[in-house]
Amino acid sequence: MKRRWSLLAWMLMFLALASTALAQPTITGTVAGVDKYGNVGLDLLTQALLDAGFEFGDLIQVDLPAESLEAPFVTAYSDVDVGSLLVRGPGGDGTKNVVLAINMGNFASFYGIQDGDVVALSLAEKGSYLGEWLIRQLQRTNERADYPSDEVFANFREVAVGGMGKGIYYRCSSPVNNELARAAYADALIKEAGIKTVINLADGPEELASYFKEPDFNSPYYQELYEQGQVIALNMGIDYRSEDFQAKLKAGLEFLLAQEGPYLIHCNEGKDRAGFVSALLEALLGASAQEIKEDYMLTYLNYYGVEKGSEQYEKIAESNILAALRDLAGLPKEASLEEADLVQAAEAYLEEIGLSPEQIDLLKAKLTGDAA
Known part of the structure; x- marks a missing residue:
């Protein structure tokens, strides 16, 4: 009986996670600008992703016009390794626009992104980067x-x-x-x-x-x-x-x-x-x-x-x-x-x-x- 209940519990957990992933919507945005570093700003506010159920530490699938890739949803460039991709919600501020970037790299030139391009964001893995993100959280003041x-x-x-x-x-x-x-x-x-x-x-x-x-x-x-x-x-x-x-x-x-x-x-x-x-x-x-x-x-x-x-x-x-x-x-x-x-x-x-x-x-x- 205990084994049966244990198996049932694992099945319920799996179904809960699967339903969360399936319920996660695809969010579509447009490239609103590229800064001098090649970071790509979307016309999506960070809060739009948070409201849709995305959380910092999630791995996001990014569908570009010519290819698809995966990147963690983070708050700062230093949240990922040099040369790594990121979907950035700047400082965790919901009023800031979502940014696609490469830490110490040029996202726009590498992937050929221009103003007006359409980008789709969807959940790849829930929380798979959370531990890594938490250890890199840094705070400072300007006082x-x-x-x-x-x-x-x-x-x-x-x-x-x-x-x-x-x-x-x-x-x-x-x-x-x-x-x-x-x-x-x-x-x-x-x-x-x-x-x-x-x-x-x-x-x-x-x-x-x-x-x-x-x-x-x-x-x-x-x-x-x-x-x-x-x-x-x-x-x-x-x-x-x-x-x-x-x-x-x-x-x-x-x-x-x-x-x-x-x-x-x-x-x-x-x-x-x-x-x-x-x-x-x-x-x-x-x-x-x-x-x-x-x-x-x-x-x-x-x-x-x-x-x-x-x-x-x-x-x-x-x-x-x-x-x-x-x-x-x-x-x-x-x-x-x-x-x-x-x-x-x-x-x-x-x-x-x-x-x-x-x-x-x-x-x-x-x-x-x-x-x-």
Whole structure:
């Protein structure tokens, strides 16, 4: 009798799950826009998916005009590995439009998506990504009082790993775009550090001009550097394998070669684009994978209070910067980086983007010497 009831219970559970899947509707939307990173915005609000029974952590089938694929329903790009697909409900906010994206990639160009294309979303697997999504949930505030120092708040730091010189290379959140309420703090810190040359990965000249006119603009040192020709504004995407990214990075590094340090590289948060470029330069100067990982993850300690060495810490590192290092080194997923020649991998990438061996040697020389 007990066995019969157990079998009946399992059958009822199976039927309940099956009925949930069958009841899940297909939601159809239209591509409303593509941003400069290639992320595809739909004319669907996140709340429309939530109201239809979709939940964060579900695996969604995405039917594009020419093909079908599957991606988890998540809230942030960092909820998936570098190079992975996602259906994003930005920040879990129901009033925000649903976004189709590739973490650190260009969804629109890869799949040939244009404005007006019709996309259908349906349930592939209920909750199959939930555990992974939960461990990656990160929260931060934009209130200075919630952080122990200006440096932590602005994600500001000197990078001096491997053969890098002292006081020569820095990274931080944007000292000019005040969207995160950190610009004035970052500006004061780069002035104190004596920054002479800035590579802005995030903005173009038009964006900079608009920031200078904002009522809350308070970054006079950055504006002074820009007016003196010491800032290059690259307006880069995030796909480090794309031609656009590589052409602009080449221009930025050639600008660095023509200028004097100390140097600053930043994007908006100082996390993704600045994180990749910093890792590339650290590898070039002989830093170990562990040193690169620790510098990259310091951003997650600063912004989100992620505990060093925790499961969450290791998961974020594995799916982001370590995945990128393996890609640069031509290694398969989850391969050990202990024996990888990261200097050679960095040199190969820099040659791929168009720098000559002489320029690469000069770049090394620029970053190994201590600041005067």
